[in-house]
Amino acid sequence: MMRAGVLSPExxxxxxxxxxAAFAGLAAVAAVPFVARNDYQLxxxxxxxxxxxxxxxxxxxxxxxxxLSLGQAGFxxxxxxxxxxxxxxxxxxxxxxxxxxxxxxxxxxxLMAIPGSRLTGFNLALATLGFVIITEGLFLGLRNLTxxxxxxxxxxxxxxxxLVFASGRANFWLVWGTxxxxxxxxxxxxxxxxxxxxxxxxxxxLAAATIGIDVFKVKVHIFLIASVYSALAxxxxxxxxxxxxxxxxxxxxxxxxxxxLVLGGEGSVWGVFLGAGLLRLVPEVFNPVQxxxxxxxxxxxxxxxVYLPGGLWGLVERRxxx
Amino acid sequence: MAIFLQAVLGGLTSGSIYALxxxxxxxxxxxxxxxxxxxxxxxxxxxxxxxxxxxxxxxxLALACALAILGVTALGLVFEQxxxxxxxxxxxxxxxxxxxxxxxxxRGIAQVVWGKDPMSLPAFSGTxxxxxxxxxxxxxxxxxxxxxxxxxxxxxxxxxxTLVGKAMLAAAENRAAAEMIGINVIAMSRLAxxxxxxxxxxxxxLVAPITFVSYDGGTMxxxxxxxxxxxxxxxxxxxxxxxxxxxxxxxxxxxxxxxSLYKDVTAFIVLIIxxxxxxxxxxxxxxxxxx
Numbered sequence: 001m002m003r004a005g006v007l008s009p010e011x012x013x014x015x016x017x018x019x020x021a022a023f024a025g026l027a028a029v030a031a032v033p034f035v036a037r038n039d040y041q042l043x044x045x046x047x048x049x050x051x052x053x054x055x056x057x058x059x060x061x062x063x064x065x066x067x068l069s070l071g072q073a074g075f076x077x078x079x080x081x082x083x084x085x086x087x088x089x090x091x092x093x094x095x096x097x098x099x100x101x102x103x104x105x106x107x108x109x110x111l112m113a114i115p116g117s118r119l120t121g122f123n124l125a126l127a128t129l130g131f132v133i134i135t136e137g138l139f140l141g142l143r144n145l146t147x148x149x150x151x152x153x154x155x156x157x158x159x160x161x162x163l164v165f166a167s168g169r170a171n172f173w174l175v176w177g178t179x180x181x182x183x184x185x186x187x188x189x190x191x192x193x194x195x196x197x198x199x200x201x202x203x204x205x206l207a208a209a210t211i212g213i214d215v216f217k218v219k220v221h222i223f224l225i226a227s228v229y230s231a232l233a234x235x236x237x238x239x240x241x242x243x244x245x246x247x248x249x250x251x252x253x254x255x256x257x258x259x260x261l262v263l264g265g266e267g268s269v270w271g272v273f274l275g276a277g278l279l280r281l282v283p284e285v286f287n288p289v290q291x292x293x294x295x296x297x298x299x300x301x302x303x304x305x306v307y308l309p310g311g312l313w314g315l316v317e318r319r320x321x322x
Numbered sequence: 323m324a325i326f327l328q329a330v331l332g333g334l335t336s337g338s339i340y341a342l343x344x345x346x347x348x349x350x351x352x353x354x355x356x357x358x359x360x361x362x363x364x365x366x367x368x369x370x371x372x373x374x375x376x377x378x379x380x381x382x383l384a385l386a387c388a389l390a391i392l393g394v395t396a397l398g399l400v401f402e403q404x405x406x407x408x409x410x411x412x413x414x415x416x417x418x419x420x421x422x423x424x425x426x427x428x429r430g431i432a433q434v435v436w437g438k439d440p441m442s443l444p445a446f447s448g449t450x451x452x453x454x455x456x457x458x459x460x461x462x463x464x465x466x467x468x469x470x471x472x473x474x475x476x477x478x479x480x481x482x483x484t485l486v487g488k489a490m491l492a493a494a495e496n497r498a499a500a501e502m503i504g505i506n507v508i509a510m511s512r513l514a515x516x517x518x519x520x521x522x523x524x525x526x527x528l529v530a531p532i533t534f535v536s537y538d539g540g541t542m543x544x545x546x547x548x549x550x551x552x553x554x555x556x557x558x559x560x561x562x563x564x565x566x567x568x569x570x571x572x573x574x575x576x577x578x579x580x581x582s583l584y585k586d587v588t589a590f591i592v593l594i595i596x597x598x599x600x601x602x603x604x605x606x607x608x609x610x611x612x613x
Contacts, residue, residue, distance in 0.1 A: 262419060
């Protein structure tokens with residue numbers, strides 16, 4: 001593939017953070033379970049980690065490529081259900097179910113992405129929205145397999161051989177460990193030729209095609225890659241909560257993911273953490289907010305998109321650089 | 323056969339609602355290239371507003387409905403002024419996220435004001451079903467179908483017979499040229515938001531006596547309106563009407579013969595198929611034009 005650097009900005013400076021700081025950050029995150037006062041606090045942090053995994057994938061699509069997918073929760077759902085059905089119904093090992101879930105999601109994502117990548121802008125957004133409503137309908141409808149509206153209970157905790165991730169601490173490390181690995185993968189991905197191609201497509205699709213980027217192929221690839229992030233998030237979700245139901249992976253979840261990304265700021269791993277953290281933590285810490293959650297979510301989307309398209313992290317970055 | 327016809331009749335009723343919402347979606351898209359995901363919330367808010375005016379303020383039903391439609395129309399204008407106008411120069415995706423946010427915001431406000439319980443309006447002219455041949459028809463269903471007829475006729479007259487309507491069409495056709503001959507393009511776009519909100523609100527007060535409406539009850543209907551507008555060709559009002567009626571009947575037949583669980587699934591499968599086919603078609607036409 002051609003080097004597209006001429007047209008696109010340099011990778012964000014956040015990706016070039018010194019290695020030492022990265023390790024210090026990892027150590028700090030790993031130490032959190034010793035500081036957390038109870039399992040409830042941990043459970044909130046674990047959910048944030050699961051959202052972050054899906055968000056890193058969504059950011060590849062939206063932040064780096066400039067496409068809007070409202071369907072990420074659908075991929076989470078497919079993986080969560082495949083994992084749940086294989087382990088809870090057929091007694092598979094979670095570790096064996098996980099690759100099957102990922103392959104299933106890849107197949108569904110290909111079905112979606114191959115025609116979808118020919119769509120432009122909001123048509124793609126509409127099609128992905130349609131996709132997540134279809135998956136929810138199937139989770140509700142295929143009762144024999146999915147348990148319908150009551151979902152599937154009794155999903156076992158994730159385990160690797162005799163190592164069972166049952167406690168809050170173990171799950172915290174599992175989820176945030178996965179997240180850390182994905183941050184590393186994402187970092188390498190966005191600084192690769194593919195990452196350059198994504199940014200070029202975001203800036204100008206026609207120009208990207210002119211300099212020899214196969215726009216269609218790149219879009220399909222990024223959709224497939226992002227769907228794997230969602231699949232990991234979905235399977236981990238089912239194993240952690242030990243339960244899965246349609247409303248846990250419906251289009252409202254998809255729109256929450258978009259809100260988190262817009263809030264935190266696209267195209268940066270810090271924005272992802274900031275967005276997921278704020279949207280989940282603020283209602284936990286400040287309880288009255290609970291009732292006004294929809295209003296806040298809506299306001300975040302409207303106000304930030306109109307006045308602050310870079311999100312909060314974009315604001316921080318601008319402050320730091322000026 | 324009677325069962326089938328009964329299903330089709332039910333489908334035409336819900337299809338009329340989809341058509342009304344689809345008209346709103348199409349109008350806004352035609353005038354300002356914005357896909358308004360908050361269209362369904364106009365419907366829900368009008369129904370809830372009318373409900374409160376009837377039960378809390380004890381207004382007569384007709385007055386309550388008229389005031390609710392006026393209120394929601396005003397809301398549509400405010401929405402255009404505060405959220406769409408300042409972001410005019412942004413990409414369509416950004417505008418889509420803004421309307422998505424507005425949809426969530428309006429749902430949130432409705433939840434705080436009206437709570438989560440579903441509410442219903444009294445029927446306009448009783449609930450005794452009329453028997454037409456062998457088919458039972460709710461009088462409210464006739465109101466709904468009458469609603470789409472009246473709106474279609476009114477819009478046709480507006481665009482064909484009035485200067486403002488023609489100015490709107492001109493502005494949709496070619497912004498720059500319309501501006502040059504003195505058409506206030508910005509006012510036209512605002513008018514489209516007002517009209518859309520009014521049509522959506524009308525759908526809300528018409529449907530509220532048939533189905534219960536809750537704070538989030540408009541969302542799925544709004545999305546179906548989207549599907550209707552897409553099937554009919556985004557921006558084409560007769561298309562939106564045909565698309566809505568088609569979708570309503572299709573859903574009713576699926577619900578009748580398969581399961582009502584697959585209603586939504588069917589609607590959105592149709593959406594994706596139409597989007598993909600149209601993308602293929604567009605590509606071919608551009609190739610033909612280019613060659």
